[in-house]
Amino acid sequence: MTYLELMPAFLALALVPVALLAGTPREAPRRRWAAMGLALAVLIVLTVIFDSLMIAAGFFSYGDGSLTGITLWLAPVEDLAYVLAAVVLLPVLWWALGHRGHVSRCLRTWLATSRPISWVNTAYPFATAYWLLTHSVDAILIVGSLFFLIPYNLMMYGINDVFDYESDLRNPRKGGVEGALADRSEHRGILAAAVLLPLPFVLFLWAAGSPASGIVLAVSLFAVLAYSVKGLRFKEIPFLDSATSATHFVSPMVFAFAVAGAQWTATLTAVTAAFFLWGMASQAFGAVQDIRADRAGGLASIGTVLGARRTVLASAILYVVAGLSLLPAQWPVPVAALFVLPYLANLVPFLTIRDDDCERANTGWKRFLWINYLVGFAVTMLMIRSLLPA
Template sequence: MTYLWLSLVFVALAAVVGVACVRKGASSSEARQHWKAAGLAFGALAVLTAAFDSMMIGMELFRYDASHILGLKIGLAPVEDFAYPLAGVLVLPGLWVWLTRGRQPIQRRNLKGLIPQALLASRPISWINTAYPFAAAMFLTTREVDWVLVVGTLYFLIPYNLAMYGINDVFDYASDLQNPRKGGIEGALLQPRLHRPMLWLAAITNVPFLVVLALAGGPAAWLSIAVSAFAVVAYSVAGLRFKERPVLDSLTSSTHFVSPAVVALTLAGAEMTPGLLILLAAFFLWGMAAHAFGAVQDIEPDRQANIASIATVFGARRTVRLAVVLWLVAGLAMLATPWPGPLAAAIAVPYIANCAPWWNVTDTTAARTNTAWRRFIWLNYGSGFLLTLILILQWNLTS
């Protein structure tokens, strides 16, 4: 697929949605003013795009395959680059007009605070946990930074987390009311008036990316993208609620973090070698351990809200012990991967050390494991640093 066709898909979708929203949400005179403002906004964004894209291309931060572009440029920026700001000014202001249309002033009040709450709900401190696996898998497979890597990393950095956690916060409202850790870095306590807007925001920010990534790949990529998106929805929404199906909850949660890497590998056409499959299996076990241990701290509010989880069913003590075993097996599995993969086995050690002191925790003291959970959040950054060093070593060995 050429960048031109990709750009046309973005612009066409944005135009259809934007025009429909403006027609539904504004009068004729308001619509004229809207499009004038949109035109001015696009002019400003076009200038910035030409300047900064030319700067980045001149610094060779990325490049375009000449066979995939028209060859027309403004500065050093291909004309295709300007499709994305055009799509933005077509769809985003239109959606705003529709969502805040003046015929129902109460809707404006209902949307107040949506963006800050959406940001809080998306857990910015954890964005890197899903974007990093995609970017690393894609870059190590293709050995280049292309538009698929950029678009995919951006998607798994913000929109994906907004959907994963935002949908969860909507459908977990009953238990979140009983949970003292909500309202900070561990998630939002969304007011009921924001529930529907949050779901719309999640859909609007995710669907375009999913369509574009699907167009960039073949059947294997379509399947991995579908599984990833389904896991995000199925974990929380009423009727599916995989998070209330013990063991399946941990399996689904782990899919949330492993699937970005699988999507990248399928988009890049990677060969699924035994070593790569073992690595993905170890990552999956790590994800299950993380979910199981995280569920322990929520045993009390979950039971009060009649929510079943791996921790409410197994109990705090057995769940903690299961998490330790899963992290141990994940580390041992890395010893069976090609060099320098075995070095990553050491990454399991701090997680085990963080979890093991709670080996004999009881259901009544389960909430205290939140101190270890908060350490877990920061451990991920240290582990990411060590993993990056290992990946750099692998890069040098295979270059």
């Protein structure tokens, strides 16, 4: 990796505190930005002079192939990246911390919006798949796991909360672990954080990966945006809503396959297909509890089209097919087919549910959230067993 490839992520990191300024009652005065410009000019001149003198004196050198070859006197242009980052990062962070009440409120809102109970659902598939393929703990594993743990979820759920605000006001289950209900005045800050916080991670993973992993990452991010953003709103297109939601959770694993350079085998295909079908089944069941609220708000979903009872049945069928998809995989992966049983058992009380009491499915949805942890533990045990000698 060259310094030029690292520069975008490094510079993007400096922009992260800008999200903390979004929504403050008073924007930074123009003279502050003028001072930043003056400081940047002075630091660029000093950096070029002293870097060139130290290089000429032989104090340090750069590895072959790590630079573009563009220099100012003797100083590589890449050396100016940390100057620009420092000039942006430090003043903006200082101004943001000056609004201490605003900062603490933003952090609490972002935390609630990112759905901490669901963080593991995206980070675990990436980390597990990457480690099983590479058996190494490197920068990609660490950065990728952190990205899919918090920034990815903040982007996914934060954008959704902003664009679903009007319908969420009519939804009694919003305002807790199942979805934040942030005041409209906080929406600009949420959107700024949802874009800026993931940016350094995305740039690093893009630079560190291959063209194939870059395409997977682009598809993953598009699915996050397309699900909620006005003009796309895949969540309002029945059946596509379930497929897009499944992509949110499967794409981190597929990205791990791509960035690790894995060859597609029958086992990887079976695992991916099963995981995707599981995601569709889970989203469909989750839509049942919102059928009346969605219809009242003029929203369409797989639930509003099929109705409560048939949606639960469709979810059950998808879970069964997900389990069957694992059977052709290499041993002991087919054992994981049994892991759909808790999800199927969770659906049984709702096989006769009606549209007019669809909210009753929320009890099953809350159980679903905890079943994920149980099944995740079982998957981990199966993974450990597969790594042990026979």
